[in-house]
Amino acid sequence: MFIFCLNARADGQNLLANPGFEDINICTEFNAPCSRAGWFMVLKGFRGKLPVKSGERALPFTFENYYAPFKRAFPYSKILCPLLPGKDYKLQVWLYTGKKAFSHLDVLFTLSDPSRLNVRFGKFEYTLRFSLGDIVERRKDGWILLSKNYIPKEKYRYIVIGNLSNDAEAPRNRKEKNLNGGELDFWIDDISLTATDSTWSPCLEYKQTLSQLYDEKRRHTSFASLDEERNKTPTPLWSEKNSLRPVDPVKQDTLIIPGVVFGVNDSKIDAAGKAVLAEFAERIRLLNVKSIRISGHTDDTGTDTLNKVLSLKRAESVAAYLISKLPQLTEHVVTNGYGNKLPAALNDTPENRAKNRRVEIVVSYVELRGLRRNE
Incomplete structure (x- = not known):
């Protein structure tokens, strides 16, 4: 089950994403x-x-x-x-x-x-x-x-x-x-x-x-679509004659940082959170990274404005720590704070609210052919 921010005029649950176009x-x-x-x-x-x-x-x-x-x-x-x-x-x-x-x-x-x-x-x-x-x-x-x-x-x-x-x-x-x-x-x-x-x-x-x-982040790719055709790509411009190499597929690695690594209404990462992030940094260090999207999320406690500010600060705090470990990836990092707009569970119990207090890291990368991940 999933709850999404609704227009106050809606009679029920809104079936359209990002209805106010704020994200x-x-x-x-x-x-x-x-x-x-x-x-x-x-x-x-x-x-x-x-x-x-x-x-x-x-x-x-x-x-x-x-x-x-x-x-x-x-x-x-x-x-x-x-x-x-x-x-x-x-x-x-x-x-x-x-x-x-x-x-x-x-x-x-x-x-x-x-x-x-x-x-x-x-x-x-x-x-x-x-x-x-x-x-x-x-x-x-x-x-x-x-x-x-x-x-x-x-x-x-x-x-x-x-x-x-x-x-x-x-x-x-x-x-x-x-x-x-x-x-x-x-x-x-x-x-x-x-x-x-x-x-x-x-x-x-x-x-x-x-x-x-x-x-779905692609906006300048003509073959990208949201239905069963969305993962089909054009034939690569490759032949033995021109020796052009086919485009390497983009892969993703994801890490979810639970809200417990932060203090209440705070964006400072504790020692346990830093240890997890340090291990993740080592995991992606040798990848050909294209982008690192870091998004902060909260439960529905508090106002929408405060939740959005807090979620963004936590995302930026995580980004700052990753960049301190991988400064070469600074230009690839993008942060967002969604507040309580994208919960992972219903905000109906303390356990579910805890699931919603999180920071998600999505790393998009190309694994170069001929190289092993740990090289």
Whole structure:
């Protein structure tokens, strides 16, 4: 069983990861922040400054381009539990359209990873559409809350958001058309997809799917997908003629540091924790390390803000100790503090809360061919 932070408006457990888009993905291709964790983009990305409805981040996308009407972007994610045919669900999303009057927002539910769909405009059939009648709240800063119920006919696994209309928007005036290269950019925030049935309970793969979404770091690799095709890679550019060596597969080594190595509300590592980290440092010393992702986690005791700060401080404390042992890997280390957003167990007993107080270290590396691990 797994608990995830929910939008306060949700009737039940949110089936969408990172609904407030506060957590950032560190892409493996560049080892740098490049998108919202758990969410992906089909087609064009976004550039420019963005507003937020709450917190520090929202998710921007290109609704349309006045010069190239079908140059659009479609945020998508994997639903944490498959939608059950015949069951009633509620989808809510905060939307900001800037100076553009709201007309519609489309949603497409799919069975497979949307990035592999080969569908041309004119053939799209959106699953549901938000229109003016679906606005349930308006804020003075321009954000609107859209809400709609939906009963699926199939066991959908993915959600896509954007403008699936076959018609092109027209600018009201020349100035609007010239703004930002003709792009019409929208932003979404605090999205929730919940089952309205009070007897509904999370599926067994809820936690596994959530972990998969956060662990998928690739954003610049065209063949990467979240379904059964996700682990297939293109044929390596290799031949006897050019003697190019196939790309070595990236492997991972993981270590979980329990919260007991820290004092209460403290980030200082005790002697036992340092001993474990020293042994781990020796284990990875000779590896061809690509990245070391260190994430701190807490239980649900205390406020979200304090938990996030504490979890980050603990992650940074672990990172500092590892770097002291392996200074050559300094540039490969990335730290995050997730607070109580990604618990390993329910926060219902002292034992389970102890499981949630932890620091996770994930080392991605390439084991060079011809060399043994202990050389």
